[in-house]
Each structure stands twice: as structure tokens, then as C-alpha cells.
Amino acid sequence: MPQRGRFAPDLPATVAEVVATGRLRRRGWWRGPRAVDRAAVDHAIDAVALGPWRDRRVGELSGGQQQRVMIAKALASDPELLVLDEPVAGVDAESQRLFRDSLVHLIEAHDGAVLLVSHELGAVAEDLDRVIVLKHRVVFDGSPQDLRARGVSLGVHADDLPLWLEGLD
Amino acid sequence: MALPLPWPFDREYMQLALIGGLVVGACAPLVGGFLVQRRMSLLGDGIGHVAFAGVAAGLLLGVWPIWTALVAAVLAALGIEWLRARGRTSGDLALAVFFYGGIAAGAVIASRATTLGRPANVLPFLFGSILTVTTADTVAVAVIGLVIVATVAIAGRALLAVVVDEETARVAGLPVDALNAALAVLTAVTVVAAMRVVGLLLVAALLVLPVATARLLARSFRSTMLTAVAVGVLSVVLGLGASRAWGLAPGGTIVLVTIAAFAVTSVARPSTAVPASPHDH
Numbered sequence: 001m002p003q004r005g006r007f008a009p010d011l012p013a014t015v016a017e018v019v020a021t022g023r024l025r026r027r028g029w030w031r032g033p034r035a036v037d038r039a040a041v042d043h044a045i046d047a048v049a050l051g052p053w054r055d056r057r058v059g060e061l062s063g064g065q066q067q068r069v070m071i072a073k074a075l076a077s078d079p080e081l082l083v084l085d086e087p088v089a090g091v092d093a094e095s096q097r098l099f100r101d102s103l104v105h106l107i108e109a110h111d112g113a114v115l116l117v118s119h120e121l122g123a124v125a126e127d128l129d130r131v132i133v134l135k136h137r138v139v140f141d142g143s144p145q146d147l148r149a150r151g152v153s154l155g156v157h158a159d160d161l162p163l164w165l166e167g168l169d
Numbered sequence: 170m171a172l173p174l175p176w177p178f179d180r181e182y183m184q185l186a187l188i189g190g191l192v193v194g195a196c197a198p199l200v201g202g203f204l205v206q207r208r209m210s211l212l213g214d215g216i217g218h219v220a221f222a223g224v225a226a227g228l229l230l231g232v233w234p235i236w237t238a239l240v241a242a243v244l245a246a247l248g249i250e251w252l253r254a255r256g257r258t259s260g261d262l263a264l265a266v267f268f269y270g271g272i273a274a275g276a277v278i279a280s281r282a283t284t285l286g287r288p289a290n291v292l293p294f295l296f297g298s299i300l301t302v303t304t305a306d307t308v309a310v311a312v313i314g315l316v317i318v319a320t321v322a323i324a325g326r327a328l329l330a331v332v333v334d335e336e337t338a339r340v341a342g343l344p345v346d347a348l349n350a351a352l353a354v355l356t357a358v359t360v361v362a363a364m365r366v367v368g369l370l371l372v373a374a375l376l377v378l379p380v381a382t383a384r385l386l387a388r389s390f391r392s393t394m395l396t397a398v399a400v401g402v403l404s405v406v407l408g409l410g411a412s413r414a415w416g417l418a419p420g421g422t423i424v425l426v427t428i429a430a431f432a433v434t435s436v437a438r439p440s441t442a443v444p445a446s447p448h449d450h
Binding site: 007008010011012013014016017018020021022024025029030032033055056057073077 | 206323324326327329330332333334337338341342343344383384387388389390391393
């Protein structure tokens, strides 16, 4: 999923239609949707809490909502691995929380893996299995607990990961 | 033999025109819907110009111009798409090369035909001549129409995926290059089908204008396409009827009707079509 995915504001397609395009990979692009495909699309939309916006044009949604449409589109394909590049950049706190919930849902209910590249890890600080910190090279690779044992926190309120990185050469 | 239809479609020539017109009125917006969203509204126009060279070649060689136009249009479509996909030439510049190349080649070939004693009357192809279409023309248009509907029915969802996000579609393993080429070829085929109805110079109008109107009215992609088809079909019926009633050029009249539909819809569009966006926080 790309950074700051935004849809063309005049794209005449609904949330449900855009999410359904994520399903093509699973069933073969030339096939029409079956009941299982429709169910997967509905489930993905609910998982990112966009149910009430299902039949809205994607261009009418806020930035955070559009971001969640992209996630729902990825979820609809039942990915084994979801790669996300700065997915919550410029997104409000409530959208970050809903985003976190949808990722946890993918991992716990669908047995998926998530590789998240981000400077803002506050929203998911409690949910990470493994943290790799890069600055020209790998400066840390381990559990969030080990990182905390070094006195470095990922939380938004004690946001000292950037400070720590600044201190490194 | 004429079917028992009411005026203005009581004559056989009007009925052949109506069949061809309905096929094109329904099919052109199906292809145009994807072109508009890809900001390629003028692709049909560019291909139309090259098809003109194909028509002139057909007249020169004494071959049915629909065949030569089809060959020229498909080659032009693939050429434009190839230049665009390679990314070294911008889309509009690639289009310009084919635009003027087509018209220039058409002019040269047509004058050559005249020199050789085969007067090449290209006007019916440039501005349409729906009232002179033969049964063979109508059958060709109907077959092309079936191909377009079948292709959009099968590949439409994948084409929407490419329109929404080409990069992600590629990552997901969709045959993006083949789909883009298919869309270009569909456009070429549509141009040739519409050639006898509105003429090569007005083809892009039928591809694009009903879609522009539908985008003002519909919310989903599906309803946009269906509305565009309805607008296209209605424009053809009204345009043909008006041309019979007042003795107007049918191709131009049909296109003016699509423009009127767009203008009226723009002014009188129901405010419910653009609701204020709710926010979830």
C-alpha cells in the first residue's frame, strides 16, 4: 500500500466498488464476484469501520477515511503479508486508532503478517512483535520490551525514539 | 424491408441508421467511461484521425473502407499506448504525432486516389453518413458492438482496478499492460463502428460526452456507466429524429444533442448528487 493514497476527487466509484477491486487478485480478474467475494468485501469495509460510507464516492471521504479504504482494499485480498509505507502520515488520532484496530484484526482473525514502515508508531506501540530501527544501518532489532529496557519508548506521550535516533551518528 | 415502426423511423434507411446508431450510442460510453477517468478523453479523436488515413487507403485500393479503417485504427491505438506506456513521450504529444500524421496521410492518399481516377469522397467518413449505411455496414457495426459489450463485461472490473490505482493493480498481478492495450484497441474498434454514424471528426464526442453527463448524476461507477449508455442511446434517437424532422445532418445533430444533455444536466443537476461529506470524528 502506497504512502498517503488519495483517490482522484472526481473518481465516480463508491467505497464498496474500490474495495472490491482488491478482490480481483484472489478470484481471477476475468471472473464475476461470487457470494464469498461479496462477503469478503463487506467484511473488509466493516473491519476498517467504513460501513456507513459504503456507498459514498471515495473522493467525498476525508484523508483518513480514504486511507482506510486503501487498507480495506488490501484486506479484501486476504493478504499473507501487508506492506505499509507511512500509512498514517497526516492522519488524525481517531483514524489512527481505527487503522490500528484493522491491522490487529488482520493479524489475529486472518493470520496475516504486517510490515509497517513508519516514523509514527505511537498508535501501534502496544501491538508490535518485532521492531527494527534503521539509521543508515540496523541500530536495533528486537522486541518493543527490549527497546524499552534501553530506555527508548515508542509511545506518543513519551516519544523519545526520534530523540534517541538524533543522538546516534 | 421496413419494420412497422412509427415516424420518424418508418423508412428502411432510417431503421438501419437507428440500429447502427443505437449500437454505437450504447457502446461508445462503455469504452469512454474508462478513457475519461484515465484523462485520455481525446484518444478517440486521435485514433479517428488515423482511421481517416485508413479510409483513404481503402478508397485508393478499392477495399471496403471499414476494414482498412479498422487496421489503421488498431495500429494507431497500440502505437499511442506504446508511446504512452514507455513514458518517454507525454500522452498528449504522442497523440499529436498520430493526430496530424493521420490527417496528413489521409489527405495525401485521398488526393492520390483522385489523381488515379478513383474520386475519393471522404466527407461521409469525416462527418458521418448514417442515412446511407448499408445492411452490411449495420451488420459490421452490430458485431463490433457485441465484441465491445462482451469485452467490457469480462474485463470491466479489472479495467476499473487499473483506473483506481494502476500501481497496486500491477503489484496484485493484474495484466495491466494487456488491459491498457485492450482498452486502446476497444477505443479503435469503437471509433470505426461510430465512423458511419457521427463521422471520424465527431467520434470522440460519443465516447466522452454521455460519460461527462452521467458523472454529474450517478455516484457509483456502475451507475455512471449505465446512465452514460442511456444518455448515449437517447441522444442518438433524439438526434436522428430531429435530423429527419428538419433535414439536418444526422451526425452533427446527434453530437449537439449530447452537448445539450450535458449543458442542461450541469445547470439543473440535483443537489443530492453531491452530498456534504460526513466525518467520523
